[in-house]
Amino acid sequence: MIANLIVGGLAAGCLYAMVGIAIVIVLNITDIANFAQGEMAMVTTFFAYWLLDSVGLTWWQAVPIAVLFGLVQGIVIQQVVIRPLIGSPVLSAIIATLGLNIVLNSVAGLIWGHQTYTFPSPFAFSPPFMIGTVPVSVDSVVNIAAGLAIVIAMTWFLRFTWIGLGLRAASQNPTVARMMGVSISRTSAIAWGLGGLVGGISGILVAPSLFLDTNLMGALLIKAFAGGVLGGLNSLIGVFLGCLALGVAENLVGAYLSPAFGEAITFIIIIAVLIVRPEGIFGRVKARKV
């Protein structure tokens, strides 16, 4: 019984983690918290749905195209909304992402309405894996595998590729990075593109279980942030583990205390972390030069 809850919590946590990773990539490289991350993912998922439903592609054909759409969406948003704001106070960019949040939500509503759609998953009818006596749905396994894959891929990308190094350099010291030939605007675009891509993946994976409508990602966004705060907003591993922990905690608290408490745990965790260890479990304190 408890094993079920934990596995379920891990699977849910991985979904939060994917949104969280998208947020953390953008946050660490461009210093902007993208409060529209969830809605961007929702739009990408609706696009995938359109490919599946109206265009008639298979899941395996539609998803790569949709993910590419997510990438392009991220870059476009960065170029149109974020780039003009480079140099303005961070407050302006956060407000702009909130505006974007509403815009994307409204546009999706105008195009697809407010009904709920079923989003298919190719694993829906596969028999569950068995870990000992605990049945684990294939969907859960895929979510966990995808989460792990993304964390590993992103970490490798940022640490071992030239582009990744450029991204990290730009985030730590834009002036010097610029002198070394790193284009700040381009790294910003790449970061936002990656965020859109990863977010899109998360939306497509979560839609089958939560059903597709304009409110799909709203709740996930806050959980992604909460997991990020818990694990450390400047650490990819941190946000991944923090979101996993959050998913498991939600399930356990929801089962043993009450469902309402399970929801509240998100907020309680945020506040507790902010009081005790604001940089998160795996986070590092960033020193400020005065």
Place this chain on the structure above:
Amino acid sequence: MARLSVENVSVDFGGIHALRDVSFELESGAIVGLIGPNGAGKSTLLNCVSGITRPTRGQVRLDDAVLSALPPATVAGCGIGRVFQHPELVVDLPVRENLLIACHRSLGYGLVSELLKLPNVWAAERAAARRVDHVLERLGLSDSAELAIRNLPYGHRKLVDLGRALLMEIRFLLLDEPIAGLNDAEVAKLRDLLLRLRQELGLGILVVEHNMPFVSGLCDRLVVLDLGRLIANGPPVDVLRDPKVMASYLGEDA
């Protein structure tokens, strides 16, 4: 007479030893220069005195009171004024309003009084306005009082920053590279201003600077840091001839 003491202060940032066992004193009425090559820890030391950075070991004291455990706003309230390398002023407000911000503590009225604009608020604001006028005159900025900061030349912005510190009824003034970006005329004016402030108000002044003629002409004493350690402390004439000091600036094979 008050005394600001830095006692065995060490600061570690992770693996970096920004300051190692630094001790010196600043009395009221003394002007001390803090010099050293880049990365020596000068700004870190100022931050320790201001309360922005907490020393890993050691303490900063004002007479008998320990400052280093206090938050920056409280340290400022004890009479320690700080002028930063880059003035951070509210650019959309005029000079006068920016200076009024510094009167915050002396205005002292409560939130409820402020919401209801009670008579004590009117009186306090009038008194503060007079003090601001006085400081504007002292700094020669009276004509610029209504100008927005964004329209002010850099040298005047630094003066406004200094004016903010003066309005706080300070006993000690910490200046971080005050003449960076100023032309010769402005440098001379600042030097005279600091000397007058020392004379008229009995301020103890600690100046971080790179410009040797400026510090030797202004300061009674020089304190030299190199790689976080204090390597000299004495009159400019002696310190600038000290072989250790020359080595730290020019490299070992001098």
Place this chain on the structure above:
Amino acid sequence: MSVAADITRAQRQAASFGVSSVLLGLCFAAACAAPFVLNGYGLYVLTLTGVFALVALGLNLLTGYAGQISLCHAAFFGVGAYATAILTQKVGLPYLLSILVGGLLTACIGAVVAVPAMRLKSLYLAIATLGFGVVLQKIIFEWRSLTNGGGGLALSPPAIAGYELGATGLYYLTLALVTLGIWGAWNVSRGRTGRALLIIKESEIAAGALGIPAARYKVIAFAISAFYAAVAGGLFAYLVRYIHPENFSVGLSIAFLSMVVIGGLGTIGGSIVGAAFYVIVPELLRGIKDAPGLVFGLLLVIVMVLMPQGLWGLVRRLGRRA
């Protein structure tokens, strides 16, 4: 803008003070005369504008002056609404007292939410308030014994000193509270707290060097803005006479933020204009469900990128050229 323009602007400001006082007086007189001119629906819209203006005035202090983002002001609005309703209907307190108590209670809750986050970057406050807004909606929903949960609360008309407040009475009460709210906000903006918030927004380190404890003042701004929102909620509850947890979602919090931003951050006029805008646009776009959201969202982005002074800034620029 040149130095000469600064000086002539100061001189003109002194002269125009006389003009603005007259304009203000006219506006107030018009506001007082409104119930005799407007029909029931028009009066409702105007009262609603007043309610949102009150929220905006408080939020403007937090976001426009202190530069902090809150994503839970709909929750404070809701707490004020429910607190006023419960205190008036179940506990039997006089309506005005309920509003005041609800406001103070919410201010305390606001302080508790804000304190852990205030020593950190404003992002953490945004996240904490986002979490709080979600949780509070849940609490209102689940605490059925107190709030009737998803069933909502139906309210009978309020009374002051025995006289029942109809639409006109509620309008004048709103007008009075908005006037008080404007006056209080104006005093704070001209006082040491307002100035402290401005330097905190610019640089918390500079604020510290001036003896201003940044964290404390951010909490104060937060609590004041929560108070304003809660009082507005108390009015709102009795304007619509039926409140439901769905009313007070994170979406409404973002809408509140868009009010102050589109109106013009950091200005009292901006708060009023933003509130009016927020009430009028859905009326104009009635029928198309997502159209108002699209308009607000787009404007939020456009204002940030192209016209940071908002609509009020536009009005002032036109006024200066006139």
